[in-house]
Amino acid sequence: MPKAMRQLAYVQFFTWFALFSMWIYSTNAVTSNIYNMKVPTQLYDKLKTGLLNREASLDKKEFQSLLGDVNEIDRFKKNDSDVLITINLANYFSKAEGLVTAEREILKTVQQQYNDGADWLGVCSSVRNGLAAIFAFIIPLIAISMGRKKTHMLCLIIGGIGLISINYITAPWMLAVSMGLVGIAWASILSMPYAMLSGALPADKMGYFMGVFNFFIVIPQIIAATVLGFLTLNLFGGNTMLTLVLGGGLMILAGILCLRVDDKD
Secondary structure: OOOHHHHHHEEEEEEEEHHHHHHHHHHHHHHHHHOOOOHHHHHHHHHHHHHOOOOOOOOHHHHHHHHHHHHHHHOOOOOOOOOOHHHHHHHHHHHOOOOOOOHHHHHHHHHHHHHHEEEEHHHHHHHHHHHHHHHHOOOOHHHHHHHHHHHHHHHHHHHHHHHHHHOOOOOOOOHHHHHHHHHHHHHOOOOOOHHHHHHHOOHHHHHHHHHHHHHOOOHHHHHHHHHHHHHHHOOOOOOHHHHHHHHHHHHHHHHHHHHHOOOOO
């Protein structure tokens, strides 16, 4: 394997690990932290009791899913007057019997908050992709003056800052700015590593090594899918926003590792 390809493998690993953390946890992180999905503690206790009383009448798989949510909430909830619940619980109990109108309205509000957050994140993802498409025309101009590896480093650092900044957002509109920064990184991710790699590969094996290089996209995603849940629950106390912060930090690390790449034009 060419030296530049080995060096880029580390860059790709941390880059795609970070991206996968965003794809998995961004909806939960945004709706849980920027939008209000909390219910009064008394209502949550009522939902929990109602779920346990319905065990015999519920489908086993559905009951286990709802009970898993309750156990996770009990594990990480704070001694506040309100409790953050999951959309899974809100969807089930908004249609269940035994709740008064006011309680049902609270659950409908939670559903609306989740839908608003998910919809807005979808819009911001479009902003990310749109900015990436535009920035793709600018990247070659930057690379001419800075060099390819420094250009990629800069873009990854900007993207990492964008992911980390989601933790500090106080208004939904600011999410578009964060996703726009990730879009700058996305434009570079889809082009710069391959541009750097092409100069280091023998012409007669270009297709082979390009195919092998895609392993460094798939492998980090498999590892992320394996360990991110464990890290979120046991290291971050169930706070998915901190998982996005981890992703942002790893993307910045990937940018710094670009400086090690032996980039030959």
